[in-house]
Amino acid sequence: MGSNALPLPSPTHQPISPAILYWGTPVVIISSQNPDNTTNIAPMSSAWWLGNHCMLGLAANSQTTVNLRRTKQCVLNLASDDMERFVNGLARTTGSEGLATAPEDARYAFKRANGYHYVHDKFGHSGLTQVASDIVEPARVVECPVQMEAELVVVHEMMGDTEKKGNLLALEVKIVKTHVHEGIRMEGFENRIDPDKWRPMIMSFQQLYGLAPRNLAESVLAKIPEEAYRPLSKEAKSSSVIKQDN
Numbered sequence: 499m500g501s502n503a504l505p506l507p508s509p510t511h512q513p514i515s516p517a518i519l520y521w522g523t524p525v526v527i528i529s530s531q532n533p534d535n536t537t538n539i540a541p542m543s544s545a546w547w548l549g550n551h552c553m554l555g556l557a558a559n560s561q562t563t564v565n566l567r568r569t570k571q572c573v574l575n576l577a578s579d580d581m582e583r584f585v586n587g588l589a590r591t592t593g594s595e596g597l598a599t600a601p602e603d604a605r606y607a608f609k610r611a612n613g614y615h616y617v618h619d620k621f622g623h624s625g626l627t628q629v630a631s632d633i634v635e636p637a638r639v640v641e642c643p644v645q646m647e648a649e650l651v652v653v654h655e656m657m658g659d660t661e662k663k664g665n666l667l668a669l670e671v672k673i674v675k676t677h678v679h680e681g682i683r684m685e686g687f688e689n690r691i692d693p694d695k696w697r698p699m700i701m702s703f704q705q706l707y708g709l710a711p712r713n714l715a716e717s718v719l720a721k722i723p724e725e726a727y728r729p730l731s732k733e734a735k736s737s738s739v740i741k742q743d744n
Contacts (some may be wrong), residue, residue: 501629504572522702527626528554529573529636530565532618537628537637538565538593539620543701545574549730550673555656558667559605561593565671570650571634571738574671575642577617577699585699586706587624591617594741633675633736643679643696648672649667649737655672674736 523543530538540562552574556563566572577585590613597606598616606614617623617649622636628637631647638645648671656666684692693713700707 500584507705518703520701520703522700522707522730524575525575525581525643525699525701525706526554527575527585527639528562528566529575529589529628529638530562531636532561532570532593533568535635536618537621538562539575539586539588539624539626539639540591540593541577548744549727550732551651552646552671554669556667556669558665559594563667563669564594565636567652567653567670569635571636572650572671573631573634573638573645574644574648574673576646578643578705579697579699580642581699583705584624588620590614590621591620593618593620598742607722631675631743633738635738638677643682645677645679646673647672647675658724670741673691674738 503714520543522535523545525541525543526545527539527541532538536562540560541553542556542562547667554574556566559733562572565614592606592609592614593616594606594609595616595618596603597609597614600606601610620626620724621628629640631638631645634647638647651670651672651674654668654670656662656668657663682691682696684690700709723725
């Protein structure tokens with residue numbers, strides 16, 4: 499070290515090997531269409547956005563994944579921090595009928611060992627309310643302040659460097675229509691969300707949290723106008739036929 503270097507503090511970091519790396523991401527209730535045209539809903543938190551595209555991390559054999567790959571449509575319903583009753587009501591349920599009908603099927607071993615049970619009508623089971631989407635077939639969740647209709651773009655296999663390749667997938671979807679509750683819109687702007695009003699539910703290491711009631715400090719990045727990012731979020735062209743009112 500040079501003569502001007504400060505003495506190093508005593509070590510405060512230790513190496514660990516955590517089983518999960520859920521550092522904190524929004525809880526998304528994904529709507530997808532079952533083969534009988536009903537809507538399946540399932541909570542997840544492995545999601546992130548760039549522009550008007552979103553990456554979803556899902557198990558390959560989950561009913562949500564099976565539905566999404568078949569229909570290429572879903573709705574991303576973002577839960578607010580007062581929706582724990584609904585999220586917990588959906589936790590450890592599955593829309594995969596095989597869990598109940600194929601007890602020896604190894605694909606469901608984890609869910610079977612951890613107390614999951616098959617539920618077909620998850621809206622009725624959880625107490626959530628469905629409303630028709632404008633473009634895609636899966637229904638939206640009324641109680642969620644943010645509802646994003648989406649279409650599948652591409653599927654990536656994860657863990658390609660391990661024997662688990664193909665068990666987990668990263669699914670890229672494009673947002674084709676966004677619905678938000680009036681209560682979270684920023685006053686005076688047509689297309690902006692007020693972060694002081696939007697209270698997303700966050701999952702961190704399997705626990706449910708909300709955000710602090712106000713921002714921690716002024717953000718330097720926030721000095722860039724939101725509209726500067728518009729080129730990344732040009733209106734996505736849907737490949738679906740827009741539904742008409744009867």
